[in-house]
Structures are given as C-alpha cells and as structure tokens.
Amino acid sequence: MYFCVNKYLMTRSEENYIKTIFHLGRKGTQEVATNAIAELMETKPSSVTDMIKRLSEKDLVNYKRYQGVSLTALGNKTALNIIRKHRLWEVFLVEKLDFSWDEVHEVAEQLEHIKSDKLIDSLDRLLAYPKFDPHGDPIPDKNGGFKERDRELLSEVPVNTGGVCVGVKDSSATFLKFLDKNGIALGNQIKVMEIEEFDGSLNIEIDGRKMQISHVIASNLYIKASDEI
C-alpha cells in the first residue's frame, strides 16, 4: 500500500510532532494552533512552523499559512501506530518489569520510536493483546482501530452513582503518586455519597472505605457506571 511508504523514514522529531498534533486535535480531526504545539512540546512557535512545513511536504498534515494544522489520513494512521507502541510498552513495563504506573511514561516515550513491526506484534502477543494501558487509555490495534471505553468523569456523575474506576485523565507522575498514597487504583469500586456544595469536593466510598476527595481529583478520575456492562 502506497500510504505506508514513509512509515520507516520518519525521524523521531517528526513522530513527536505527529503525536502532539493528534493529542491536541482530538484524534487529529480538529485544527491545531502553532502556539499550542509549541507550548506542549516546550519549543518555539517558529520551530513548529518549520516542522509543519516538512510534515506537509510528506503529506502527513494539512496546512495553510496562519490557519492551523490537522492530520491527514496518513498522519492519523501514523499517530495511532506510535500511540499503539507507546501504550503496549507501558503495559510491558508494568506487567513484566514491575514498573509502577507513574514510572512508565518517560521510558515509553523512548521505546515508542523503535522501528520493527515484528517486535511490536510479538510484544502484543506476549502481553495477551491488552486493550488498555496502565492508565486506562485504549490501545489501538494493528490497523489503528480502537473503541473508546464508555466512561465518565467522577466529577460529572450525580450523587449515589457508583462504578468501577477505569482510568485517569491526568497521568502525570504527581497525580498517580497521589492516588497510590491514597489507595486509589484502577479496578476499585467507587460510589459518590455526597457532593459538597461549597467547594465541589466529594465524599466517596471506595472499595468499602469512606474518604473525601477534592473536585480536582474527581475531575481526573474516570468511572464506568456499573449498570452499563
């Protein structure tokens, strides 16, 4: 297939830009601002413009001067492939090498650029074809297909709603360590008992244990409602 031609010719930097555009543009469909890319990648807008032009040459992004950038079909496929690799490596690190979920990101950022189809397919098999990474994010399959899990932010559900904790929105080490310290993990059963009107903090019951969490915490935890299996 022609659109696979340059898959192995991409530089690390190009791959990182594609990935960032994907994340900012909600699966690459939306237009992304130059400044937004620069900020997330901790680089300068002028550098972004340069790179966007190169990616445009390679048909990975749609670009019109001053009009932002979006991924082409090829760019989207490329992004999903990188994300697939990143998330599979994260599962490997946690499942096979006993990394904690707050330690995997940095290393996976390196491993995601390793180029070998056989490697990633074998890794997928070794891990028994996982569907979600350690933070609850979905892992695209070989063809880039994946289904977003039916989930809601804990901060968005009404009192008395319960469900299983299935993901985190913020997967920074700081937040993940906080969750560890407070005994909150994926798989826990969470029920909202009361929402404090004053500051939006929540009284919850988590695996039988009662605790209070701030609105910020709740707005970074995903649950899957128990009635919708």
Next chain:
Amino acid sequence: MYFCVNKYLMTRSEENYIKTIFHLGRKGTQEVATNAIAELMETKPSSVTDMIKRLSEKDLVNYKRYQGVSLTALGNKTALNIIRKHRLWEVFLVEKLDFSWDEVHEVAEQLEHIKSDKLIDSLDRLLAYPKFDPHGDPIPDKNGGFKERDRELLSEVPVNTGGVCVGVKDSSATFLKFLDKNGIALGNQIKVMEIEEFDGSLNIEIDGRKMQISHVIASNLYIKASDEI
C-alpha cells in the same frame, strides 16, 4: 562518581562510535585506525576524525593526530554498558518474543540506546540474569565485568577432540541461517572425526549425526572442550 556524569548525555551516534572502537580495539585497549572505524560504520574517514575529536573532548577516547584512537577507562565502561544492553535485549527477543537468532541484531541495535537504568536492571531480572547472548557472547554485568568463556574455534582443535558448541564468531544472518538449515545450534555436542588435508574441511559428528563442513564454517564455530568443565 564524576566519571558517570555524561552517561546520559551521549548521542546515539557517539554511542555507536564508542561501540565500534571497542569492538575493533579488542576491548578498547588497542589503538584503532580511523579508516577501520570508517569502513565498519560505513561512513567517511573525515567524519570519523570529526567525531573522534568530540569524543576526545568528553574524555571518552585517547587521541593524538595521525596516531589512531583508543578508549579511556570511561569510554570502556560506556562501551561495556551499551554491549550489556544490546545483548540483554537479544536474549529478551529470543526468549520472550520468539525471535530467531538471525533476527535480533537490527532491533537490538535500536534498543541498546534506550536510556533507563531501571529498565535494563529489570530486564536482567526478568531474564534471570543471563550470562551469554543468543550467539554465545558474554553479557557484561552492571559494573562492566564479564568473564570470557573458555572456548576454542572448531577449526583450531585436533582430530578426535569433542565439545559443546557454545558460540559463533560470525553472527551475520547469512551464517546463522546456514547453521539453522544444517541443524547446527548452540548446545550441540560436536566431535571432529577427520580433517581433510586438501581443503581443510572437517568430518564431524554433531549430536550423533555425521556431516562434513568447510574450513570457513569451522573457523566460525566455538566449542568448549568437554574435559574442561
């Protein structure tokens, strides 16, 4: 320790040069010629000179114009660390991902540059601290220490000598596939029955089966004499 300062600041290219100098200089002790490095790395001598200067600045090599190059203690330690990573990844690919021994090199060349001490220590543990890679080459430990196995080239031993096949000298895919095709693998018991004077070819008995191999083949197979356990 001061000499560890730049361990994580090395570029991929610098690491590849250090590795090549190590391999050419028999553990880095011998002086290596610019042209030899250029040939092995498929680059130009002028590029090698440029890089050598940079490595010299970083105290990784000893360099005097026109006099060749050798590794410093720091350079040697660095080389051994890269080789450790390369060989551990090779074991991983064969043991855990079912790669064959002729498929591992290319991917390991990429994986060896991943920077994470925790990653490589955990991998070592997962693999149960292997001492040799799939080609029979020794894996340095954390501190760069390893013992060369007591072994001899099959072409160098007298008639009637026997031993276990413990390694290959040439680990090119071509040679390894040839060995697969002819049912020769590490661990096989080999005994030299007769050496043909005309062309140096050998009649051997391998795991009970008789076969004839050329001198070139024999000079790329290592055996460990059975009397010296």
Next chain:
DNA sequence: ATTAAAATTTAGACAAATCTAAAAATTTGT
C-alpha cells in the same frame, strides 16, 4: 634516503532541527 602510496586531517559545504529577532497576518476591543 627519497619518492610513491596510503592514511589521516583540514577546510568548506550541507541537511536537520532548533533558536532569536523582526515582519506579517489574524483576531480582538472599543
């Protein structure tokens, strides 16, 4: 001991990826 050959280094150029500073286009506020 010269000279020829080979190996090595220098000089200058180039591409990738970045930067700063300045210019241009777009958006926003009144």
Next chain:
DNA sequence: ACAAATTTTTAGATTTGTCTAAATTTTAAT
C-alpha cells in the same frame, strides 16, 4: 472600523553529524 494585541511566519544564525575535495602526515618501496 481601526488600532492594539496576539498569533504566526520569515529571515538568518547555530549545533550535530555528515559529506567532498584538497592538504598534510605517516608508512612503504626501491
């Protein structure tokens, strides 16, 4: 609508790692 603020792009410089072509040093040969 138009000036001001913001965003984006251009122009020109920098670093890394490479190259070619020419110059230099070392080695080998007669």
